[in-house]
Structures are given as structure tokens and as C-alpha cells.
Amino acid sequence: xxSKENLKLNLIVLRPFAMGVNLxxxxxxxxxxxxxxxxxxxxxxxxxxxxxxxxxxxFLGHNGPFxxxxxxxxxxxxxxxxxPLDWGDVDYRFAIDYAKSKGKKVxxxxxxxxxxxxxxxxxxxxxxxxxxxxxxxxxxKVPRIFKREGKTLHHxxxxxxxxxxxxKVKEILVE
Numbered sequence: 616x617x618s619k620e621n622l623k624l625n626l627i628v629l630r631p632f633a634m635g636v637n638l639x640x641x642x643x644x645x646x647x648x649x650x651x652x653x654x655x656x657x658x659x660x661x662x663x664x665x666x667x668x669x670x671x672x673x674f675l676g677h678n679g680p681f682x683x684x685x686x687x688x689x690x691x692x693x694x695x696x697x698x699p700l701d702w703g704d705v706d707y708r709f710a711i712d713y714a715k716s717k718g719k720k721v722x723x724x725x726x727x728x729x730x731x732x733x734x735x736x737x738x739x740x741x742x743x744x745x746x747x748x749x750x751x752x753x754x755x756k757v758p759r760i761f762k763r764e765g766k767t768l769h770h771x772x773x774x775x776x777x778x779x780x781x782x783k784v785k786e787i788l789v790e
Contacts, residue, residue, distance in 0.1 A: 622776065624722065625667040629676035629710065630656050634728060635691070635702035653706050660710040664717060671720045671780050679726035680707035683744065683751055687733055690741050690753045691726070694734040702729060711749065720748070722780055725772075727755035742772075743784050750774075750782050766790055 630650065632640035637653075644650040650659060664672070679691035681703035686692060693702040707724070714721050731739045731753070742753045756770040768788040775783040 623669045624671035624673060624776075624780075625669045626673045626675060627660070627663050627667070627710070629660070629674060629707055629726075630704070631677060633676055633678040633704045633707070633726075635678050635693070635704060636700075656706040657709045657713075660706060661713055664710065664714045664719065667714075667719065670718070671722050672714050673722050674707070674710060674714075674724045676704065676707050676724070676726040678707070678728040679703050679751065679753055680711055680724055681705045682708050683746075687736065688738055688740045690744060690751055691729045692740065694729070694736070694740075715749075720780060722748075722776065722782055723750040723752055723774060723784075725752045725754060725774075727753060729753060730755045730757045732757065742786070745782075750784055752784060756786075 632643065638644065641651065650656050681701055683690045683701065683703055684692060685699050685701040687694060687699045689701065691703040693700045711721050711724055729740065731742055733740055744751045752772060754772045759770045761768055768790060771787050771789055773785050773787050777783065
């Protein structure tokens with residue numbers, strides 16, 4: 616494990632209220648953040664990335680990035696449309712691609728929004744994937760707190776950043 620003294624990375628928190636495909640809650644985003652369109656959002660991400668001082672980046676968003684599949688069990692696919700769709704955010708995808716084009720190491724893209732349990736099915740969606748050294752993590756386990764064998768358990772995702780920015784990701788249950 617790296618100590619916080621040697622951990623040199625940037626955390627970029629992405630658009631709040633993100634819920635896939637469109638710009639959700641546009642009036643609130645305009646009032647609070649000056650964001651009126653997906654292009655404004657992309658421009659803001661570009662500015663944030665251009666101002667990073669470290670090589671490594673962690674992204675944290677409400678909804679995950681576009682481009683990780685449209686199968687019913689994909690990390691951020693819809694389970695509420697007639698046919699499953701990739702329900703990831705295009706501006707989140709832009710941020711990842713832009714950061715990589717600038718030579719940044721995108722260690723993880725973390726989000727939730729799309730629950731692990733697929734609606735109307737008895738399957739769970741994938742919650743973790745690693746593609747080109749970037750960990751995509753969907754942390755939306757619902758319920759997060761539950762009882763099993765008389766114990767109250769809390770679901771968490773553990774992300775360990777090791778030397779040379781090696782990442783280990785696992786689900787853990789905490790009593």
C-alpha cells in the first residue's frame with residue numbers, strides 16, 4: 616500500500632445528477648454549476664483534466680461512462696427499456712478518453728446509479744471490469760445494508776492502490 620504521503624493522484628468528481636444518455640436536471644446544473652449542455656460538461660472536464668498536476672487520476676461520478684456494453688448485465692446498461700441500452704454518460708466517456716489522450720493514467724472510473732440486481736430478472740449485472748489498465752467500478756449494490764444469519768452487514772467496495780499504481784478491487788461485507 617502507498618502511504619498518503621507518496622500517493623500522488625488527482626480525484627475528479629464528475630457531474631452530479633447524471634442518469635445516462637441526456638443532461639439530467641439541467642436547470643439545477645445551470646444554476647449551481649453553469650452547465651447548460653453536455654458540451655459545457657465536456658468543456659468543464661477538459662478544464663479540470665488540463666489543470667491536474669499528477670499523472671494518475673481517479674474519476675468518481677453518479678452514473679458510469681458510456682461504452683461498456685448494452686447487454687442486460689453490462690455495468691451501466693438500462694434494465695428499464697424494451698431492449699437493453701448502454702445507459703452510460705457520454706461526457707464521462709469523454710473525460711476518460713481525454714485524460715488518456717493527455718498521457719494521464721486513469722486508474723479507476725467509479726460510479727453507481729445502475730443497481731447490481733437487474734430489474735425484473737434474477738441476475739446481477741457486472742460490477743467491475745478492467746479495460747486497458749482502467750478499472751470500471753459500479754458500486755450500486757441495493758440494499759447496501761442487509762441482514763444475513765442474524766448479522767447486519769454493510770456492502771462496500773475496497774479499492775487498494777499499490778506501488779506503481781497497481782489496483783486491487785473487491786467487494787467486502789462489514790458487520
